[in-house]
Amino acid sequence: MVEAKYRASRTARLLGNPSVYTLVETMLGAGRVTPTALSRRLKRNITTVSNYLKSLKLAEVVRFQSDGYHNWYQVKYPPAVRRVMKALQDLAKTSARRV
Numbered sequence: 001m002v003e004a005k006y007r008a009s010r011t012a013r014l015l016g017n018p019s020v021y022t023l024v025e026t027m028l029g030a031g032r033v034t035p036t037a038l039s040r041r042l043k044r045n046i047t048t049v050s051n052y053l054k055s056l057k058l059a060e061v062v063r064f065q066s067d068g069y070h071n072w073y074q075v076k077y078p079p080a081v082r083r084v085m086k087a088l089q090d091l092a093k094t095s096a097r098r099v
Contacts, residue, residue: 010059020052028082032074
């Protein structure tokens with residue numbers, strides 16, 4: 001149980017970064033994508049995007065593939081990640097109304 005809580009908190013911490021949240025949101029819409037393409041879409045430095053992807057890979061949110069020429073990333077469990085992101089959006093809307 002401790003491991004599950006640790007993984008959940010690590011994932012929440014990653015998605016708590018607006019840039020990482022946007023990156024994951026973009027990946028959900030794009031499917032398989034390269035760090036270069038993400039860097040262009042998000043107008044972020046390739047090193048920054050690569051670091052975010054590394055963290056997401058370690059948290060098992062994204063998976064990595066290489067075809068020898070390009071490195072490809074995609075969300076590992078799209079339905080589960082979509083549910084988490086929807087829950088976060090719902091929570092943000094609810095808490096905004098109660099302020």
